Amino acid sequence: MNGKGKKVGLIITVLLIVVFLIYAVKWINHRMKYAISDAVFVESDYLSNIGFNRVSGRVVQLYKKESDEVKAGEVIAKIDDTDYKLQIEALEKEIEALTYQKKQLESQLQRVARETDINESISALTVEEISKKLESLKAQKDQIESQIKLAKKDEERYRNLLEKGLVAKRKYEEVHTNLEVLEKQKLAIEKNISELKVSMEKSKKSVEYAKTQKSITEELQNQINAISSQIESLLKKKQDLENQLQYTELKAPFNGVVAKKFVSIGDVVKAGQPVYAILKSDSFYVKVLLEETKLEGVKVGNKAYIKLDAYPDKTFEGVVESIDVASAAKFALVPRDISAGEFTKLAQRIPVKIRITKGDISLLRVGLGGEVEIEKSR
Numbered sequence: 001m002n003g004k005g006k007k008v009g010l011i012i013t014v015l016l017i018v019v020f021l022i023y024a025v026k027w028i029n030h031r032m033k034y035a036i037s038d039a040v041f042v043e044s045d046y047l048s049n050i051g052f053n054r055v056s057g058r059v060v061q062l063y064k065k066e067s068d069e070v071k072a073g074e075v076i077a078k079i080d081d082t083d084y085k086l087q088i089e090a091l092e093k094e095i096e097a098l099t100y101q102k103k104q105l106e107s108q109l110q111r112v113a114r115e116t117d118i119n120e121s122i123s124a125l126t127v128e129e130i131s132k133k134l135e136s137l138k139a140q141k142d143q144i145e146s147q148i149k150l151a152k153k154d155e156e157r158y159r160n161l162l163e164k165g166l167v168a169k170r171k172y173e174e175v176h177t178n179l180e181v182l183e184k185q186k187l188a189i190e191k192n193i194s195e196l197k198v199s200m201e202k203s204k205k206s207v208e209y210a211k212t213q214k215s216i217t218e219e220l221q222n223q224i225n226a227i228s229s230q231i232e233s234l235l236k237k238k239q240d241l242e243n244q245l246q247y248t249e250l251k252a253p254f255n256g257v258v259a260k261k262f263v264s265i266g267d268v269v270k271a272g273q274p275v276y277a278i279l280k281s282d283s284f285y286v287k288v289l290l291e292e293t294k295l296e297g298v299k300v301g302n303k304a305y306i307k308l309d310a311y312p313d314k315t316f317e318g319v320v321e322s323i324d325v326a327s328a329a330k331f332a333l334v335p336r337d338i339s340a341g342e343f344t345k346l347a348q349r350i351p352v353k354i355r356i357t358k359g360d361i362s363l364l365r366v367g368l369g370g371e372v373e374i375e376k377s378r
Helices: 002-033 082-164 169-247
Strands: 034-044 047-050 057-062 075-079 249-251 256-261 276-280 284-291 303-308 311-323 349-358 369-375
Touching: 034 303, 082 169, 284 311, 284 369, 303 349, 349 369
Parallel strands: none
Antiparallel strands: 034 284, 034 369, 047 276, 057 075, 075 249, 256 276, 284 349, 303 311, 303 369, 311 349
8 A cells, every 4th residue: 555655756756847847948938938027007199188278267166076987179168268259359349449430530531632633723723814814914914015105106196196186186185085995904904913913822822732631641641550450459469369269169189088077166276276187098008018138039019918906807918019218217216326236127118108008998097007918039
């Protein structure tokens, strides 16, 4: 019996050794085929703190709470917009008043410009006509003065002859009467010339007045231009306020989930102050801090299998997307100082990014840990 018992024990021992060796070989082979690490963290490319752009005020609505899903462009919060609406309303009334004033000035400008053109044309034409009449009357005056000069000589000659009894008195009277008529004609022409000169002065003044009216039209045009510039400035200001009014509604920048709510209704927030932290739905990836001793054979495109501590019965698949060019310690808050030499040999860890290609992404949460196995290239 003892001999048989020893044989059974030996067989069991051998079997256990064989099983152990088989397991050990498989374990070693698995370790050779895969780079394995438990320094695994779920991260996201898009975890954004968002707030109101350009505007500040009291929060009146928060439409989402933590873990709620959001859609791109969806309104998720609102601040009090009363002040912005009142400012826009005041600007609209001011613009309306200035627009009315501008139309009134434009109508006045058109009327003054039309009247000025007409008056200037009439006055210029009158001056020209009077000048021609004056020239004609001066010519007539010169002609009559010549006739009067001859008539005076005739009157003096006939008066001498009458005194000597050589001509009839009637003939002398005819000559004398002719002289008086010519002198009266001269006086009439001189009176007409005097009146025309007065008219000429009035016409010239009318021309000057028309020119003055032109300066008024220029002044009106300057006023219109100034009001137009003012209206344009107010329209730009109104547009800016309308943009700010739109910014009183906070919209989700992309599809995702609310990771954190930073404020409550009634809080006064500043422009740019975070209101929500939003995580983009399809932005999850796995970050692995892989020891430098396991980096050999790990390349971009290699398959990876991830198990998370939160879901031990589920396996996620992915591919290596990138391998950092520097160790994690290089960018630590307190980097290692090796200027005095290394006294403790530590395996450095290289960040490796794995993009998940298979698995229920809705289960993922930023910060979850687990284990990863990355296939090595031969």
